[in-house]
Amino acid sequence: MTQINNIGLFTSGGDAPGMNAAIRAVVRTATYYNLQVTGIRRGYEGMINGEIFPMDGKSVANIIQRGGTILKTARSEQFRTPEGRKIAYEQLQKHGIDALVAIGGDGTFTGARAFGAEYDIPIVGLPGTIDNDLIGTDFTIGYDTAINTVIDAVDKIRDTAESHDRVFIVEVMGRDSGLIALRTGIASGAEAIVIPETETDLNALCNRLEHGRKDKSSKIVLVAEGDNAGGAFEIGRHIKERFPHYDTRVSILGHIQRGGRPSCMDRVLASRIGVAAVEALRNGHRNEMIGIIHNELSYTPFEHAIKHNVEINPNFLKIVEILSI
Amino acid sequence: MTQINNIGLFTSGGDAPGMNAAIRAVVRTATYYNLQVTGIRRGYEGMINGEIFPMDGKSVANIIQRGGTILKTARSEQFRTPEGRKIAYEQLQKHGIDALVAIGGDGTFTGARAFGAEYDIPIVGLPGTIDNDLIGTDFTIGYDTAINTVIDAVDKIRDTAESHDRVFIVEVMGRDSGLIALRTGIASGAEAIVIPETETDLNALCNRLEHGRKDKSSKIVLVAEGDNAGGAFEIGRHIKERFPHYDTRVSILGHIQRGGRPSCMDRVLASRIGVAAVEALRNGHRNEMIGIIHNELSYTPFEHAIKHNVEINPNFLKIVEILSI
Amino acid sequence: MTQINNIGLFTSGGDAPGMNAAIRAVVRTATYYNLQVTGIRRGYEGMINGEIFPMDGKSVANIIQRGGTILKTARSEQFRTPEGRKIAYEQLQKHGIDALVAIGGDGTFTGARAFGAEYDIPIVGLPGTIDNDLIGTDFTIGYDTAINTVIDAVDKIRDTAESHDRVFIVEVMGRDSGLIALRTGIASGAEAIVIPETETDLNALCNRLEHGRKDKSSKIVLVAEGDNAGGAFEIGRHIKERFPHYDTRVSILGHIQRGGRPSCMDRVLASRIGVAAVEALRNGHRNEMIGIIHNELSYTPFEHAIKHNVEINPNFLKIVEILSI
Amino acid sequence: MTQINNIGLFTSGGDAPGMNAAIRAVVRTATYYNLQVTGIRRGYEGMINGEIFPMDGKSVANIIQRGGTILKTARSEQFRTPEGRKIAYEQLQKHGIDALVAIGGDGTFTGARAFGAEYDIPIVGLPGTIDNDLIGTDFTIGYDTAINTVIDAVDKIRDTAESHDRVFIVEVMGRDSGLIALRTGIASGAEAIVIPETETDLNALCNRLEHGRKDKSSKIVLVAEGDNAGGAFEIGRHIKERFPHYDTRVSILGHIQRGGRPSCMDRVLASRIGVAAVEALRNGHRNEMIGIIHNELSYTPFEHAIKHNVEINPNFLKIVEILSI
CATH class of the missing domain: 3.40.50.450 (Rossmann fold)
Known part of the structure; x- marks a missing residue:
C-alpha cells in the first residue's frame, strides 16, 4: 500500500x-x-x-x-x-x-x-x-442526467409539434459522438437520428420523413451537433426546401443539457x-x-x-428505424 | 337565458x-x-x-x-x-x-x-x-407553466455558468411583450433583463455587468425575443466585444417554452x-x-x-436592479 | 423616515x-x-x-x-x-x-x-x-410550489390508478384549511374533495363515487388532513366497507409538500x-x-x-362537481 | 423460423x-x-x-x-x-x-x-x-424511473429536514427486495439504509445516528417496506424512544413510486x-x-x-457507511 x-x-x-x-x-x-x-x-x-x-x-x-x-x-x-x-x-x-x-x-x-x-x-x-x-x-x-434533460425537452417540443403538425429538427450536444442523440432519439420516439458516426444522406432522410405513417402529423429529427450534414439549421433548410408545405422548425437545446440535479x-x-x-x-x-x-x-x-473511438451499437439505429414506423 | x-x-x-x-x-x-x-x-x-x-x-x-x-x-x-x-x-x-x-x-x-x-x-x-x-x-x-419552464431551464444554465464563471445571454419568448422575461428574470436572479417595452442601452447594460458585486463570477442576462437591441445573439456580440475576457455564451430557449404538463x-x-x-x-x-x-x-x-397594451409594472424593473446587487 | x-x-x-x-x-x-x-x-x-x-x-x-x-x-x-x-x-x-x-x-x-x-x-x-x-x-x-408538488404526485398516482382501475384517497396538508386540497383537487381532476371548511357526509361522498360516469374506472378523492371525517384512512375504510369490490388505496403525501425548488x-x-x-x-x-x-x-x-378565517370560494366546490362528471 | x-x-x-x-x-x-x-x-x-x-x-x-x-x-x-x-x-x-x-x-x-x-x-x-x-x-x-422519483421526493424531504434539524425515516417500495432502497439511499445521501436482505439491528442503527458527524443536524434513514424491523413507523418509534430530543418524522412515499413519465x-x-x-x-x-x-x-x-434471489452488492452497503460520515 x-x-x-x-x-x-x-x-x-x-x-x-x-x-x-x-x-x-x-x-x-x-x-x-x-x-x-x-x-x-x-x-x-x-x-x-x-x-x-x-x-x-x-x-x-x-x-x-x-x-x-x-x-x-x-x-x-x-x-x-x-x-x-x-x-x-x-x-x-x-x-x-x-x-x-x-x-x-x-x-x-x-x-x-x-x-x-x-x-x-x-x-x-x-x-x-x-x-x-x-x-x-x-x-x-x-450522461444519464443529460439524456433525461433532453427527453424532457423533446417531450415538451412534441406537445407543440403535435398541436401544430410540425416537423422539428432538434439539436443535442455531441461534437464528436452521437451517443446522446442515439438514446434520446429512441426514447423520444424520433422519426430519424442524425449522428457523426454515420454518413448522413439528406435525401434519404427526407424520403424517410415523406414515407412514414400517413396519420402521423408531427415528426421529430434528432441531430447531434457534430454531424457532418451541417447541423440542425442546415438540415432544417434542406427539409424546408424539399417540403415547403411542411411547417418546419429548428430547436437547439444548448446549455440546459449540462445542468440540473x-x-x-x-x-x-x-x-x-x-x-x-x-x-x-x-x-x-x-x-x-x-x-x-x-x-x-x-x-x-x-x-x-481518451482514444475516443467509442462505438455506436448498430442495433440502436435499427431500433429507430423499426419504431418510427 | x-x-x-x-x-x-x-x-x-x-x-x-x-x-x-x-x-x-x-x-x-x-x-x-x-x-x-x-x-x-x-x-x-x-x-x-x-x-x-x-x-x-x-x-x-x-x-x-x-x-x-x-x-x-x-x-x-x-x-x-x-x-x-x-x-x-x-x-x-x-x-x-x-x-x-x-x-x-x-x-x-x-x-x-x-x-x-x-x-x-x-x-x-x-x-x-x-x-x-x-x-x-x-x-x-x-403563462404560469411557461415561466416555470423558463426558470427550470435557467436554473440548469446557472449551474454551468457558475461552474465556468460565464456570462449567459438567455433569450425567452415574447415578441411584443417582456412579461415572460420580467418575472423569470426576477425568479432566476438575473443580473439584467432586456425587454421590448423599454429602450435598451447596450452600454448601460455592459456597465451594469461590469460594476456588479466583484465576487459574482457568473452573470445571466434575460432577453425577450422582441427586444429592439437585436436579440440575444446581437447582445452577446456586443458584450463579447466590450469584454473579450468574459466567457460569454448565448442560449435561445425556444419551443420548449410552449409545451409540458x-x-x-x-x-x-x-x-x-x-x-x-x-x-x-x-x-x-x-x-x-x-x-x-x-x-x-x-x-x-x-x-x-386585443389592444395589446399590457403595461409593465415599473416596480418589477426596480426589483431586478436592487436584487442583482 | x-x-x-x-x-x-x-x-x-x-x-x-x-x-x-x-x-x-x-x-x-x-x-x-x-x-x-x-x-x-x-x-x-x-x-x-x-x-x-x-x-x-x-x-x-x-x-x-x-x-x-x-x-x-x-x-x-x-x-x-x-x-x-x-x-x-x-x-x-x-x-x-x-x-x-x-x-x-x-x-x-x-x-x-x-x-x-x-x-x-x-x-x-x-x-x-x-x-x-x-x-x-x-x-x-x-403555496404555489406546494400545490404544484401535489399535482405532480397525484398525476403519478393517476397513472397507476388508471392502470389498475383503482380508487385512491390522497391526503394533502392543511390542518385548518382546505386551500391546498381545493386547488389541487380541481387541477388533478379529482372526483371529490374533502376539506375542513365544509361538513363531510361520507354517504354522499360514496354516492358520488357510485354514480359518476360509468366508463370511468379510476377515481381520486383529495382530502385535507384537517377534515372532520377522520382523515384519509378513515375515509378509505368507509369506502372499502361500502364498496368491497373497489380496489381502494390510501396515499398520504406528507412532507414532500414542504420541500423542493x-x-x-x-x-x-x-x-x-x-x-x-x-x-x-x-x-x-x-x-x-x-x-x-x-x-x-x-x-x-x-x-x-392571524385571524385564520380565510374563506373558501364556494364556486370552487361547484367547479369540482361540474368537472368530475 | x-x-x-x-x-x-x-x-x-x-x-x-x-x-x-x-x-x-x-x-x-x-x-x-x-x-x-x-x-x-x-x-x-x-x-x-x-x-x-x-x-x-x-x-x-x-x-x-x-x-x-x-x-x-x-x-x-x-x-x-x-x-x-x-x-x-x-x-x-x-x-x-x-x-x-x-x-x-x-x-x-x-x-x-x-x-x-x-x-x-x-x-x-x-x-x-x-x-x-x-x-x-x-x-x-x-426501476430507473422509480428510483429517480424516490430521490426527487427525498431531496424535497431533505430541504425540510435541514431547515428543522429533523430525523426522517422514509419508507420506499420493496416488499422482498432492498434494491430500490439501496441505490436511492446512496443517491440521497442517507445516513442509513434498512433492507430485508440484511438483519436489522435497531440499536446499531441508533448508535450510527448518534455518532455521526456532530455538525450534521438532519439525518435520513431509508427503509425498504419489506424490512424485518417492522417498517418505518416501528423504526421511527424506536428512535423516538431512544432519542426523545430528536425531532423524528416518518414518511411513506407510497404509490407515487409507480407512476410518472x-x-x-x-x-x-x-x-x-x-x-x-x-x-x-x-x-x-x-x-x-x-x-x-x-x-x-x-x-x-x-x-x-422468478427465483427471486437477486443478490445485494455488499459494496453498496459499504459505500453508504463510508459516505454518511
Missing part, C-alpha cells in the same frame, strides 16, 4: 451533473481513511494559480443533489506548456499534496497523462462528462467511483481512469481512455 | 399548456347543462375544412395534465377573407352548431370579432397563450374560465373574452382584449 | 419553498439601502440562544432556487414566556439590531405581536407558509415582498405583515393577519 | 413506468415484420373475459412518454385454476392469437410458465416492475427488449423472459427468472 497523506481534488473541462456527488465521495472516503483532502479550484488553471484550500466532510454537505461543480472548472492554456506544469507541481508541493484525483473528460486526462509522465505524483481520474465518449466505463458521470444513476455512479478513487490511490494505482464496466470497477490507463 | 344547444369548440393560434384543461372544462360543463359540444380541429382552418366531430365527457378523459391541445391548432389565411368566413359559417350550420368557444390569443379573437360581426352566432373566447399579453385577465392560460395554477385558471364560458353563453354573453381579474370572473369585449 | 441601521432577519414555524428567495431579497435590499443585516438562526429559539451572525450580499448568493431556509427554523417554547422574550430582546440589543423581519406564518406573527407590544422594536412580517391561510395576502410564499410565482412573490419589507421598515411601518393583494403591496396588522 | 401470425400482447401485475414504451415497441415491430398484434386488456383476467382488440401502429402513437399502461393490468384468481386457463386459451384461439408477449413481473411469469406448460403457444416475457427483482436482466422496466433509460430498455420480443418469437423462442445483461440481449427461462 502506497503511503498517501494528502489528496488534491479538482474538476476540469466541461462540467457535468454528478461531479458534486463525486467530489463528496472522494472527500468523505479520504476522511474515512484518515487522509487529508485539498480542494483545487478551476482545474489546472487554479492549480497553477494556487486556488487551493483544505476540505473536510462538512465542505461537501448537502451537495450530492446539486448540478455543476462546487470546485468550478476552467480550461488552461498554461498547463499545456511544460512551464505551466512545473508551476503546478510546485504549488502541489507547497500545499503538501502527494496524490491527485482529477474529475473530467478527454482533455482532463490528456493533461493528467502529461503531468504524470513528468512528475512523480500518483493521479487517478474519474470520467465526468455528459458526452459518454470515454473508453473504460459503460457510462460517464453526467443529477439523476439517481449518476449519483450512484459518482459515489461508487469516488470511493474507488481514494481506495485505488491507497492501493498504488496511478495514471488510470476509474470506471464501471458491467457493474464492476474498471481501471483504464489514461492513454486508452 | 339564450337558447343554446350545440357549442362548437376550438383552439387557435400558438398552443399553450392548459388548453386541454380548458377543453375538458368546456366539454364537461356543457354536458352538465345538457348541451351538445362539437369539436373543431385546427382552429378556423378546420372549421372551413369541416374537421368537425361530436365530443362528450369521455373525449376529454385524462387530458387535464397534458400539454398542447388535443383539438390541434393552425393559422388560417382563408378565414381572413369574407369568402373563407362564409364557408366556415356554412359548416357550422351544417353541423348544427349555434355557439362557439374559441381558445387562443390575439389573432384568434381578431378572427372571432370579424366573424361575430358578420354572422349571428354567439362567440366567447378564453385567453390561451403563454405570452400573457391580453387585456381582460390577470393571467392567460399557459400545465402547472396547478394554469389548470385551475383553465377550469374556472372553461366552466364560465359555457355559463356565459347560456346567459347571453357574446363577443367577449372571459378572464379572471383580482380573482373574479371578468368579461371583456374582443376589441378591447 | 425612521432611522434603521441593522435589520435582524429570521424564519420561523414550518418551512416553505421560497423562504430563501425572501431572505435573499431582504438582505440585498438592505445592502442596497446601506443597511446592515444580521441573520438569526432557528427563529425565536436562536434569537434567545444568540445564534446571530452578520450577513451580506454574498451570504445569499445562489439560494433563490433552493427549498427550505438557510436560516433554519424551529419552534420555541421559551419565547412564549415574558422571560424568554426578555432574553431575546437583550440579544438583539447586544448585536445592535434595531428592527426585525420575521418570515413565517400564524405562530410567527403571534410571537411578533407579543414581542412588539412589549419592546420598542419595529417588526414587519412576510407570509411564508405552504398553507395560504393568512389574511392580508392573496398567496403566501410556498420554489416555483416562479413563489420566487417573484418572495422577492417583491422581501424588497418591500426593508422599504416598509425605512418608512416607519411596524407590527404589520406585508402581502400582495390584487397585485398591489398590502400591509396588515399582525392581529388581523 | 416459427410461423407466427398474430401476437397477443398484455401487461400484468403491478404497473411500471415504461410499460407503454414496451407496448409501443412490440406493436411497431410486429407491424414492421407484417405481423398482426392483438391487445388484451387487464392481463390474464381480460384474456379470460375476452377484452381483446386489434392494435396497429396508430394505437400506440404518443404513448412512449406516458406512465402506467394503456392495456391496463389486473390480478386474476381465475387464471390460477386450470379451468381459468382453459377459457383463456379458448379466447386466444377464438381471436386467432398464436403467440403471446407478457409484460410484468414475478406473478406474470409464473402464470405464463403454467400456461405454456399446458398449451402449445409460444410466450415470451418482458420484465416490467419497479422492483428490479428478476433474474435475467440487469434492470427491469420501471418514464426515464430515458427505461424507455430505451423497453424499446430494445420490445423489439427483441417480436424477433425472439419469430426465431422460435418460447417460455423465456427477455432482458439485457451487460448491454446484450439475454434470454432466461421463466422458471429461472
Whole structure:
C-alpha cells in the first residue's frame, strides 16, 4: 500500500451533473481513511494559480443533489506548456499534496497523462462528462442526467409539434459522438437520428420523413451537433426546401443539457467511483481512469481512455428505424 | 337565458399548456347543462375544412395534465377573407352548431370579432397563450407553466455558468411583450433583463455587468425575443466585444417554452374560465373574452382584449436592479 | 423616515419553498439601502440562544432556487414566556439590531405581536407558509410550489390508478384549511374533495363515487388532513366497507409538500415582498405583515393577519362537481 | 423460423413506468415484420373475459412518454385454476392469437410458465416492475424511473429536514427486495439504509445516528417496506424512544413510486427488449423472459427468472457507511 497523506481534488473541462456527488465521495472516503483532502479550484488553471484550500466532510454537505461543480472548472492554456506544469507541481508541493484525483473528460486526462509522465505524483481520474465518449466505463458521470434533460425537452417540443403538425429538427450536444442523440432519439420516439458516426444522406432522410405513417402529423429529427450534414439549421433548410408545405422548425437545446440535479444513476455512479478513487490511490494505482464496466470497477490507463473511438451499437439505429414506423 | 344547444369548440393560434384543461372544462360543463359540444380541429382552418366531430365527457378523459391541445391548432389565411368566413359559417350550420368557444390569443379573437360581426352566432373566447399579453385577465392560460419552464431551464444554465464563471445571454419568448422575461428574470436572479417595452442601452447594460458585486463570477442576462437591441445573439456580440475576457455564451430557449404538463395554477385558471364560458353563453354573453381579474370572473369585449397594451409594472424593473446587487 | 441601521432577519414555524428567495431579497435590499443585516438562526429559539451572525450580499448568493431556509427554523417554547422574550430582546440589543423581519406564518406573527407590544422594536412580517391561510395576502410564499408538488404526485398516482382501475384517497396538508386540497383537487381532476371548511357526509361522498360516469374506472378523492371525517384512512375504510369490490388505496403525501425548488410565482412573490419589507421598515411601518393583494403591496396588522378565517370560494366546490362528471 | 401470425400482447401485475414504451415497441415491430398484434386488456383476467382488440401502429402513437399502461393490468384468481386457463386459451384461439408477449413481473411469469406448460403457444416475457427483482436482466422496466422519483421526493424531504434539524425515516417500495432502497439511499445521501436482505439491528442503527458527524443536524434513514424491523413507523418509534430530543418524522412515499413519465433509460430498455420480443418469437423462442445483461440481449427461462434471489452488492452497503460520515 502506497503511503498517501494528502489528496488534491479538482474538476476540469466541461462540467457535468454528478461531479458534486463525486467530489463528496472522494472527500468523505479520504476522511474515512484518515487522509487529508485539498480542494483545487478551476482545474489546472487554479492549480497553477494556487486556488487551493483544505476540505473536510462538512465542505461537501448537502451537495450530492446539486448540478455543476462546487470546485468550478476552467480550461488552461498554461498547463499545456511544460512551464505551466512545473508551476503546478510546485504549488502541489507547497500545499503538501502527494496524490491527485482529477474529475473530467478527454482533455482532463490528456493533461493528467502529461503531468504524470513528468512528475512523480500518483493521479487517478474519474470520467465526468455528459458526452459518454470515454473508453473504460459503460457510462460517464453526467450522461444519464443529460439524456433525461433532453427527453424532457423533446417531450415538451412534441406537445407543440403535435398541436401544430410540425416537423422539428432538434439539436443535442455531441461534437464528436452521437451517443446522446442515439438514446434520446429512441426514447423520444424520433422519426430519424442524425449522428457523426454515420454518413448522413439528406435525401434519404427526407424520403424517410415523406414515407412514414400517413396519420402521423408531427415528426421529430434528432441531430447531434457534430454531424457532418451541417447541423440542425442546415438540415432544417434542406427539409424546408424539399417540403415547403411542411411547417418546419429548428430547436437547439444548448446549455440546459449540462445542468440540473443529477439523476439517481449518476449519483450512484459518482459515489461508487469516488470511493474507488481514494481506495485505488491507497492501493498504488496511478495514471488510470476509474470506471464501471458491467457493474464492476474498471481501471483504464489514461492513454486508452481518451482514444475516443467509442462505438455506436448498430442495433440502436435499427431500433429507430423499426419504431418510427 | 339564450337558447343554446350545440357549442362548437376550438383552439387557435400558438398552443399553450392548459388548453386541454380548458377543453375538458368546456366539454364537461356543457354536458352538465345538457348541451351538445362539437369539436373543431385546427382552429378556423378546420372549421372551413369541416374537421368537425361530436365530443362528450369521455373525449376529454385524462387530458387535464397534458400539454398542447388535443383539438390541434393552425393559422388560417382563408378565414381572413369574407369568402373563407362564409364557408366556415356554412359548416357550422351544417353541423348544427349555434355557439362557439374559441381558445387562443390575439389573432384568434381578431378572427372571432370579424366573424361575430358578420354572422349571428354567439362567440366567447378564453385567453390561451403563454405570452400573457391580453387585456381582460390577470393571467392567460399557459403563462404560469411557461415561466416555470423558463426558470427550470435557467436554473440548469446557472449551474454551468457558475461552474465556468460565464456570462449567459438567455433569450425567452415574447415578441411584443417582456412579461415572460420580467418575472423569470426576477425568479432566476438575473443580473439584467432586456425587454421590448423599454429602450435598451447596450452600454448601460455592459456597465451594469461590469460594476456588479466583484465576487459574482457568473452573470445571466434575460432577453425577450422582441427586444429592439437585436436579440440575444446581437447582445452577446456586443458584450463579447466590450469584454473579450468574459466567457460569454448565448442560449435561445425556444419551443420548449410552449409545451409540458400545465402547472396547478394554469389548470385551475383553465377550469374556472372553461366552466364560465359555457355559463356565459347560456346567459347571453357574446363577443367577449372571459378572464379572471383580482380573482373574479371578468368579461371583456374582443376589441378591447386585443389592444395589446399590457403595461409593465415599473416596480418589477426596480426589483431586478436592487436584487442583482 | 425612521432611522434603521441593522435589520435582524429570521424564519420561523414550518418551512416553505421560497423562504430563501425572501431572505435573499431582504438582505440585498438592505445592502442596497446601506443597511446592515444580521441573520438569526432557528427563529425565536436562536434569537434567545444568540445564534446571530452578520450577513451580506454574498451570504445569499445562489439560494433563490433552493427549498427550505438557510436560516433554519424551529419552534420555541421559551419565547412564549415574558422571560424568554426578555432574553431575546437583550440579544438583539447586544448585536445592535434595531428592527426585525420575521418570515413565517400564524405562530410567527403571534410571537411578533407579543414581542412588539412589549419592546420598542419595529417588526414587519412576510407570509411564508405552504398553507395560504393568512389574511392580508392573496398567496403566501410556498403555496404555489406546494400545490404544484401535489399535482405532480397525484398525476403519478393517476397513472397507476388508471392502470389498475383503482380508487385512491390522497391526503394533502392543511390542518385548518382546505386551500391546498381545493386547488389541487380541481387541477388533478379529482372526483371529490374533502376539506375542513365544509361538513363531510361520507354517504354522499360514496354516492358520488357510485354514480359518476360509468366508463370511468379510476377515481381520486383529495382530502385535507384537517377534515372532520377522520382523515384519509378513515375515509378509505368507509369506502372499502361500502364498496368491497373497489380496489381502494390510501396515499398520504406528507412532507414532500414542504420541500423542493420554489416555483416562479413563489420566487417573484418572495422577492417583491422581501424588497418591500426593508422599504416598509425605512418608512416607519411596524407590527404589520406585508402581502400582495390584487397585485398591489398590502400591509396588515399582525392581529388581523392571524385571524385564520380565510374563506373558501364556494364556486370552487361547484367547479369540482361540474368537472368530475 | 416459427410461423407466427398474430401476437397477443398484455401487461400484468403491478404497473411500471415504461410499460407503454414496451407496448409501443412490440406493436411497431410486429407491424414492421407484417405481423398482426392483438391487445388484451387487464392481463390474464381480460384474456379470460375476452377484452381483446386489434392494435396497429396508430394505437400506440404518443404513448412512449406516458406512465402506467394503456392495456391496463389486473390480478386474476381465475387464471390460477386450470379451468381459468382453459377459457383463456379458448379466447386466444377464438381471436386467432398464436403467440403471446407478457409484460410484468414475478406473478406474470409464473402464470405464463403454467400456461405454456399446458398449451402449445409460444410466450415470451418482458420484465416490467419497479422492483428490479428478476433474474435475467440487469434492470427491469420501471426501476430507473422509480428510483429517480424516490430521490426527487427525498431531496424535497431533505430541504425540510435541514431547515428543522429533523430525523426522517422514509419508507420506499420493496416488499422482498432492498434494491430500490439501496441505490436511492446512496443517491440521497442517507445516513442509513434498512433492507430485508440484511438483519436489522435497531440499536446499531441508533448508535450510527448518534455518532455521526456532530455538525450534521438532519439525518435520513431509508427503509425498504419489506424490512424485518417492522417498517418505518416501528423504526421511527424506536428512535423516538431512544432519542426523545430528536425531532423524528416518518414518511411513506407510497404509490407515487409507480407512476410518472418514464426515464430515458427505461424507455430505451423497453424499446430494445420490445423489439427483441417480436424477433425472439419469430426465431422460435418460447417460455423465456427477455432482458439485457451487460448491454446484450439475454434470454432466461421463466422458471429461472422468478427465483427471486437477486443478490445485494455488499459494496453498496459499504459505500453508504463510508459516505454518511
